[in-house]
Amino acid sequence: MKPQLLIACDFDGTVTRQDTLVEILNRFGSPRWREIQERVVSGELSIREGLEAEMRTVKASSEELRSLLRDRVEVDPAFHAFLKRVRAHGIPLVCLSGGFDLCLETVLTQVGLGTLPFLANRLVRNNGSWHVQFPYPSSTCSACGHCKGDPIRTWNGQGYRTVFAGNGVTDRCAARLAGLTFAKDELLAWSRAQGVEAVGFSTFADVQRELEDRRWL
């Protein structure tokens, strides 16, 4: 019998080719943002602290952010075909993002995927500066802003075989817990260093091929 799959994907650098936060910070943030990011990757700052500090340096309006994202951010061209295949099998697919609701809404709407379900942090503008709200606090993980491990644990408990694809530092908890993890970039290097089992991928065509080879799709 085929397992009942549930597919969860990171958004930035996984569904998209560019990272929406990197695009925003490169264009509108302080040049110091890379130092903040290095302190997050090294563990000196939490992901929450890093996100808040980085976004505090951005003064642009929401329309400026949206317009930049529409210009700069592309979705993996293989994602549409993958999503179609997955939906034809009745398999749920959810985006789990350590980024911001505004970014997912803007990019997904632009490519006709405005109804794709996602969980993300919330970006709120107050007195001319940006603040980050974390609507999915975790009782088990203090490291992540939005811990992607929590929903994976819940879905595993509901009997789904969870498949996760990601590329970055906010994907580590999900990568440890998913039934099958696809990883690239920083997440792949981390998985190898930590002995976390992960299949390397570069686009959703690779993910689709692997799931087909396993006869899960």
Ligand SMILES: [Mg+2]
């Ligand atoms: Mg990412």
Ligand SMILES: [Zn+2]
């Ligand atoms: Zn976590």
